[in-house]
Amino acid sequence: MKPPLAHRLLAWWDVHRRDLPWRAAAGVAPEPYRVWLSEVLLQQTTAAAVAPYYARFLARWPRVEALAAASLDEVIEAFAGLGYYARARNLHACAQEIARRGGRFPETEAGLRALPGVGAYTAGAVAAIAFGEKAAAVDGNVARIMARLAALPTPWPQARAAIAAATAALVPADRPGDFAQALMDLGATVCRPRNPDCAACPLSPDCAATRTGEPEAYPRRAAARARPIRFGAAYFALRRDGAFLARRRPPKGLLGATLELPGPPWRTDEEGGASAAPPFTARWRRLPGEVEQVFTHFALRLTVYAATIAAVPRDAGDVFWVAAADAAGAGFSSVMLKAIAHARDGL
DNA sequence: AAGACGGGGAG
DNA sequence: CTCCCAGTCTT
Numbered sequence: 173m174k175p176p177l178a179h180r181l182l183a184w185w186d187v188h189r190r191d192l193p194w195r196a197a198a199g200v201a202p203e204p205y206r207v208w209l210s211e212v213l214l215q216q217t218t219a220a221a222v223a224p225y226y227a228r229f230l231a232r233w234p235r236v237e238a239l240a241a242a243s244l245d246e247v248i249e250a251f252a253g254l255g256y257y258a259r260a261r262n263l264h265a266c267a268q269e270i271a272r273r274g275g276r277f278p279e280t281e282a283g284l285r286a287l288p289g290v291g292a293y294t295a296g297a298v299a300a301i302a303f304g305e306k307a308a309a310v311d312g313n314v315a316r317i318m319a320r321l322a323a324l325p326t327p328w329p330q331a332r333a334a335i336a337a338a339t340a341a342l343v344p345a346d347r348p349g350d351f352a353q354a355l356m357d358l359g360a361t362v363c364r365p366r367n368p369d370c371a372a373c374p375l376s377p378d379c380a381a382t383r384t385g386e387p388e389a390y391p392r393r394a395a396a397r398a399r400p401i402r403f404g405a406a407y408f409a410l411r412r413d414g415a416f417l418a419r420r421r422p423p424k425g426l427l428g429a430t431l432e433l434p435g436p437p438w439r440t441d442e443e444g445g446a447s448a449a450p451p452f453t454a455r456w457r458r459l460p461g462e463v464e465q466v467f468t469h470f471a472l473r474l475t476v477y478a479a480t481i482a483a484v485p486r487d488a489g490d491v492f493w494v495a496a497a498d499a500a501g502a503g504f505s506s507v508m509l510k511a512i513a514h515a516r517d518g519l
Numbered sequence: 520a521a522g523a524c525g526g527g528g529a530g
Numbered sequence: 531c532t533c534c535c536a537g538t539c540t541t
Contacts, residue, residue, distance in 0.1 A: 214536040221527065222536085255525030258539075291538045311536045329520090356536055365534055366530075393533090426524070523540080529533085 177378055178344040178351055184374035185354035190361070193223055195353070204277040204302040205236045211294045212263050216256060219360070225254055239264070240271035248429055257430050261423075262289025281307040292336070301349035308339040309352040313359025319391030320363060323380035327392040363387075406433035407477040 186198070194210030196202035209229060213222045229250060233239035239247070244264050251260035265288040270277055277298070278284050285295035297309035308314075315328055318335045326334065343351055362373045370382045381387040418431040 211536065216525080216535060216537055218527075218535055253526075255527085256537085258524070259537090262538080289538070293537055297536070309536075312534075313536070353536090360536085428524090521541085524538090526535105528535090530531100 176344075177375060178342050180374045181354050181358065182344070182347055182350055185350060185357060188357065188361070189353070190219070190357050192219055193226055201304070202302060204279075204298065206230065207298050207302040208236075208266075208277060208290075208294070209239075209263075211297050212259055212266075212289055213254065215259060215294065217254060221254070225250070235275070236267050236270045236277075237275050239267040242267075244429065252430070257428055258424075259289060261429060266290065277302070279303045279305075281305055297352055300343070300352045304348060306343050306345050306348045307352075308336060308343050309356075310336050310339050311356060311359075313356045313363070314339055314352075316365065316391055317355055317359050317363050317375070320368075320381035320387050321375065321379050323384055323390060325392060327394050331391070402438040403475075404435060404438040405475045405477065406435040 189195075189198075192210075194202070194206055210222070210226055213225055213229070229239075232250065233242060242264070244261065247264045248257060248260045251257060251263075269287060278287070279299075280303070281295045281299035284290050284298050285292065287295075290298070293309055293311050296307040297311075299305035299307040300309055310318075310332075315332075315335050318324070318338055319328065319331065322338070324331055324335075328335075339355075358373070358375070362369050363375075366388055368387045370376045370379065370387055373379070373382070376382045379387070381390045417434060419434055421427050421430055421432055423429045
């Protein structure tokens with residue numbers, strides 16, 4: 173008689189588990205703060221990208237009370253480059269909520285779910301990993317594995333509820349946290365989106381998708397939407413010490429509360445965006461090429477202008493000379509950093 | 520139920 | 531280029 177699926181998965185995991193910085197040693201309960209912090213950073217973000225951020229967050233804010241005492245600007249700065257900056261705002265708000273409760277996280281999935289930035293996945297993951305609750309954590313990896321096990325014809329996310337229920341039914345009472353992490357490791361290293369290694373998979377005897385010969389066909393997905401292009405311009409002056417002017421974006425929405433280079437609003441037509449000349453036209457020049465950033469739902473083409481140090485008029489207004497040195501590196505998206513590097517090369 | 524929300528990496 | 535990734539929130 174075959175051992176149950178969860179048992180076989182855990183046996184595989186005990187040998188093949190990934191050694192990740194936010195994981196405690198085998199058999200040791202990790203700190204809830206570290207589990208929560210890592211799970212938020214890992215939302216829609218790969219483990220490799222998160223690792224250096226996690227190390228910096230933990231070194232700077234070793235405990236939730238320290239994170240709660242930080243300013244939102246500090247948290248956003250530490251988040252710069254990770255994307256989905258609503259996570260930074262929610263992380264800060266959640267830390268303050270936990271601090272108000274005396275520094276203790278809720279210990280149940282339902283209690284965790286009510287916290288800012290904690291959705292179904294993160295609540296299940298923290299409950300299972302940090303508190304040993306028999307909870308499921310359905311992320312992209314788990315959804316893919318479950319869809320393949322059943323060769324599920326329903327495309328994601330319509331199948332979300334069914335997959336969540338099916339996963340919850342598999343969670344073993346004795347090792348719920350290990351089970352959650354085992355599924356994620358299996359998804360990341362074996363049951364990959366492309367080129368799954370079914371020969372190395374402990375679940376392949378149970379897997380309907382393996383038997384079809386086309387495991388990659390699952391989960392089925394809906395057709396992708398067309399993505400419009402928006403045009404923008406950014407212009408700035410670099411001070412001799414490398415500082416430059418930045419401004420704060422609105423508190424919510426795209427890149428909410430992060431810093432950006434000054435420029436006109438993004439447009440869907442090129443006329444009003446990329447070709448729009450910056451103020452002080454005579455003193456600015458357009459840098460060769462464009463900087464392009466592909467967002468989830470549109471592509472931004474940013475034309476970058478720069479003024480040489482010598483050409484920046486000292487009487488152009490205080491605005492160009494109040495650029496704070498501490499603005500550098502704080503909350504800029506990748507495109508802005510590229511633009512700045514581009515401009516520095518051109519000066 | 521559908522969109523919005525980022526950035527990096529793989530193929 | 532397209533697709534995907536340790537998802538959540540808003541409407």
